[in-house]
Structure formats: structure tokens, C-alpha cells
Amino acid sequence: MPSDRPASPLSSPLSSSTPANDEFASNAFPHALGDIHFRMLVDAVQDYAIFMLDPDGRVASWNRGAQNIKGYAGQEIIGHHFSVFYTPDDVAAAKPRTELALAASEGHIEDEGWRVRKDGSRFWANVTITAIHAPDGTLRGFAKVTRDMTDRLRLIELQHASALSLHVQSAREDERTRIARELHDDLGQQLVALKMDVAALGQTADDSKTARQPIEQTIALQAQIDSIIASARRIAGGLRPPMLDDLGLGAATEWLAEEFRNRYRLAVTVRNEVDQLVLSPTAATAIFRIVQEALTNVTRHAEATRVRVEMRVVQDEFRMHIEDNGKGTTLDRSRSKQNFGLLGMQERVRQLHGQATFDSAPGDGFRIDISLPVDAVKANQGGNQGIATPPYR
């Protein structure tokens, strides 16, 4: 039965009779298993670790790919048990031994999982182990082919993360739309009804001296209700401006600019030259959210007095430029990882196959440039659910 661990650590003298040297071709494959040309071919493979194990699981040959992937030179590893390639958990679970036993009984096994390099780092491996038998049926050893799939795994993870973020974004947008509607329609109407009731109450009271105080109170109440209605509208608008769906990006952006002018005394100018372009709802929402985040950043970080938002179409590209005259910043890549505003902009732009660039320096304001292929942002031809961008007033 093969053991899972070499009797001694890797520094022990090698038990293999194979000469230890760097010339792969001379030691990569035991002579009995193939001719010189085949051994040279195997040795030359860079992207796959191809090596032999003896029946007990000790490494008997090594190729260039094995050195690339696992980090050991041939002379370091030949003669050692192959369980050093497995994680401690897998070794504790007797996985190396189980895989060899399975390969011996089934002839061949395939596995994917984490394996360990010489330096202790892990890689995601695709592994096949094939049993090699002598003509008389005795087990001669195993041929093992290992491929490093880490990059592919990362790519799949990235694709999943991107799909997930798209899903989260659209779910969040739906939720905002729903809450905005409830605030505006349900709460808003109830408040209007309440205000009318209070007004009626004030009118039924006569003008006698004892009634004067309640009348004044109903007037004050009406003013309070008005301000609650205004707050509810403002909150609903912030969640999702109703004009984004009805009047389009241009109107929604202008509304947003007005909000920032009034609330932050910021001179926001919007120049919209994309009135010909009918945007898809996704693109209109994405662009609106980018402007919203950019303006929020100006009020939070810039100490600016002026912001310019420009949208135009140049050839096949929708282009947006947002620029403030504030104190600017040093753009630091590592720091931006913790700030989700700029990252969120980049993610939205990436989903629309476009590009976002940020440019700033201390004392020199902040500039955002977005370019999106028109094909990726325009509403489906013939579809009627597009969002128009009416011209700037």
C-alpha cells in the first residue's frame, strides 16, 4: 500500500537511482517507458506538468512544465512522495493514497482541486492519473498530468462577480423605483388628504376668541404637512427621479442639477447635446447614477463652486465630461479600492462596454470622462421603451 508521506522530509538524500541533474531530457522519463523522442517531447511541454510516479507514489520523472507549475527542479523532487503536492487537509483525508488506489483499480482518474507549490502557494489544478501496467499485468507506476487552472478559475470567478454585480445593481434600481413610487403615490396622497382634513377642521371653527388658537394651530399644521410632502417628494426623487422614465436623461439631469444648485449653492451647468439619441432604460439609469455620484462627490470632497456636465455624441460614441473647480486630489489606485463611488462608475461603464477615466491633482479640480459606444446605449430599434434625452433648455 502506498504511504501518504515520504519517510523523511524533502532534504533527505534521494532514493531514486535516476541521476539528479538539470538536463530534463536525461531524467524526465524512465527509459523503459518510451523512446528518446517521446521523452524529449514530454520534457519540452511547458504548460503541463507531466511526470511518472512509482507504484508507491514516489516521483520517478519530471518535465519542464512540472518545474514551471510546481516550482521544484527535477533533482529536488525525484524520489519524494507525491503527497507533498497536496494540501495538509487532503493529506489528512488520505486523498493522495485514495487517488492512486482508484487509478490502479479503474485505470485512470481525473480530479480538480487545490494543490501546493514548492513555495507553499496554492494553485487550482486539473489532474489526471493513469495507471501503467507491464505486459504481465503488474503495476509499474502512474503517469500524472497536472494543469494549472488558476487563471481560468479566476476568470470564471470574475465573470460570476460581474454577473452578480449586474444583478444586484438592477435589483437595487427596481427597489428604489418601488420605494420612490410608494413614497410619492401612497404616502404623498395620504399627506395631501391629511392636509385637506386639517384645512377643513380650521374652516369649521368659528372666529370667536376661544377658537382663534386652534385655527392658528391648523394653519401651522398645514405648513408642516406641506414641508413633509416636499421632503417625501425630494426623497422619492433622490431614489429615482420620475422624469428619468417619462422625460428622459436630459430632464432628469437638469432636475438633479437644480437640486444641487438649491441645496449646496453649487453652480451646476448641464450641456446636453445628445437629444437625437434615444437611450435604453439601462443606459439612461447608468448615466444618471454616474452624474449623481459625481455631483455628490463634488459636494463631499471638492469644496468647488462650479461644476460642468457635458454630454455629446462624437462619431459612434456617447461622451460625457464632468469637471469641477474644486481642490482636487491625488488619484491613488490602491485607495480607490475602498471607495465604491468611482468603482461603481467604472463598473457601470464597463457593463456598457465603455471607458471611464478620472483625472485630478491637488488644487486642480476633478475631471471625469466617460465614453460609451452608441450601439451599447441606444434603445432597441423599433422598441418603444427607449428613454429620450430632450435638448437642454
Ligand SMILES: Nc1ncnc2c1ncn2[C@@H]1O[C@H](COP(=O)(O)OP(=O)(O)O)[C@@H](O)[C@H]1O
Ligand atoms: N470631485 C472630487 N474632488 C476631489 N476629490 C474627489 C472628487 N471625487 C472623488 N474624490 C476623491 O476620490 C475618492 C473616491 O471617491 P468615491 O469612490 O466616490 O468614494 P467616496 O465618495 O465614498 O469617498 C474620494 O474619497 C475623494 O478623496
Ligand SMILES: [Mg+2]
Ligand atoms: Mg463618492
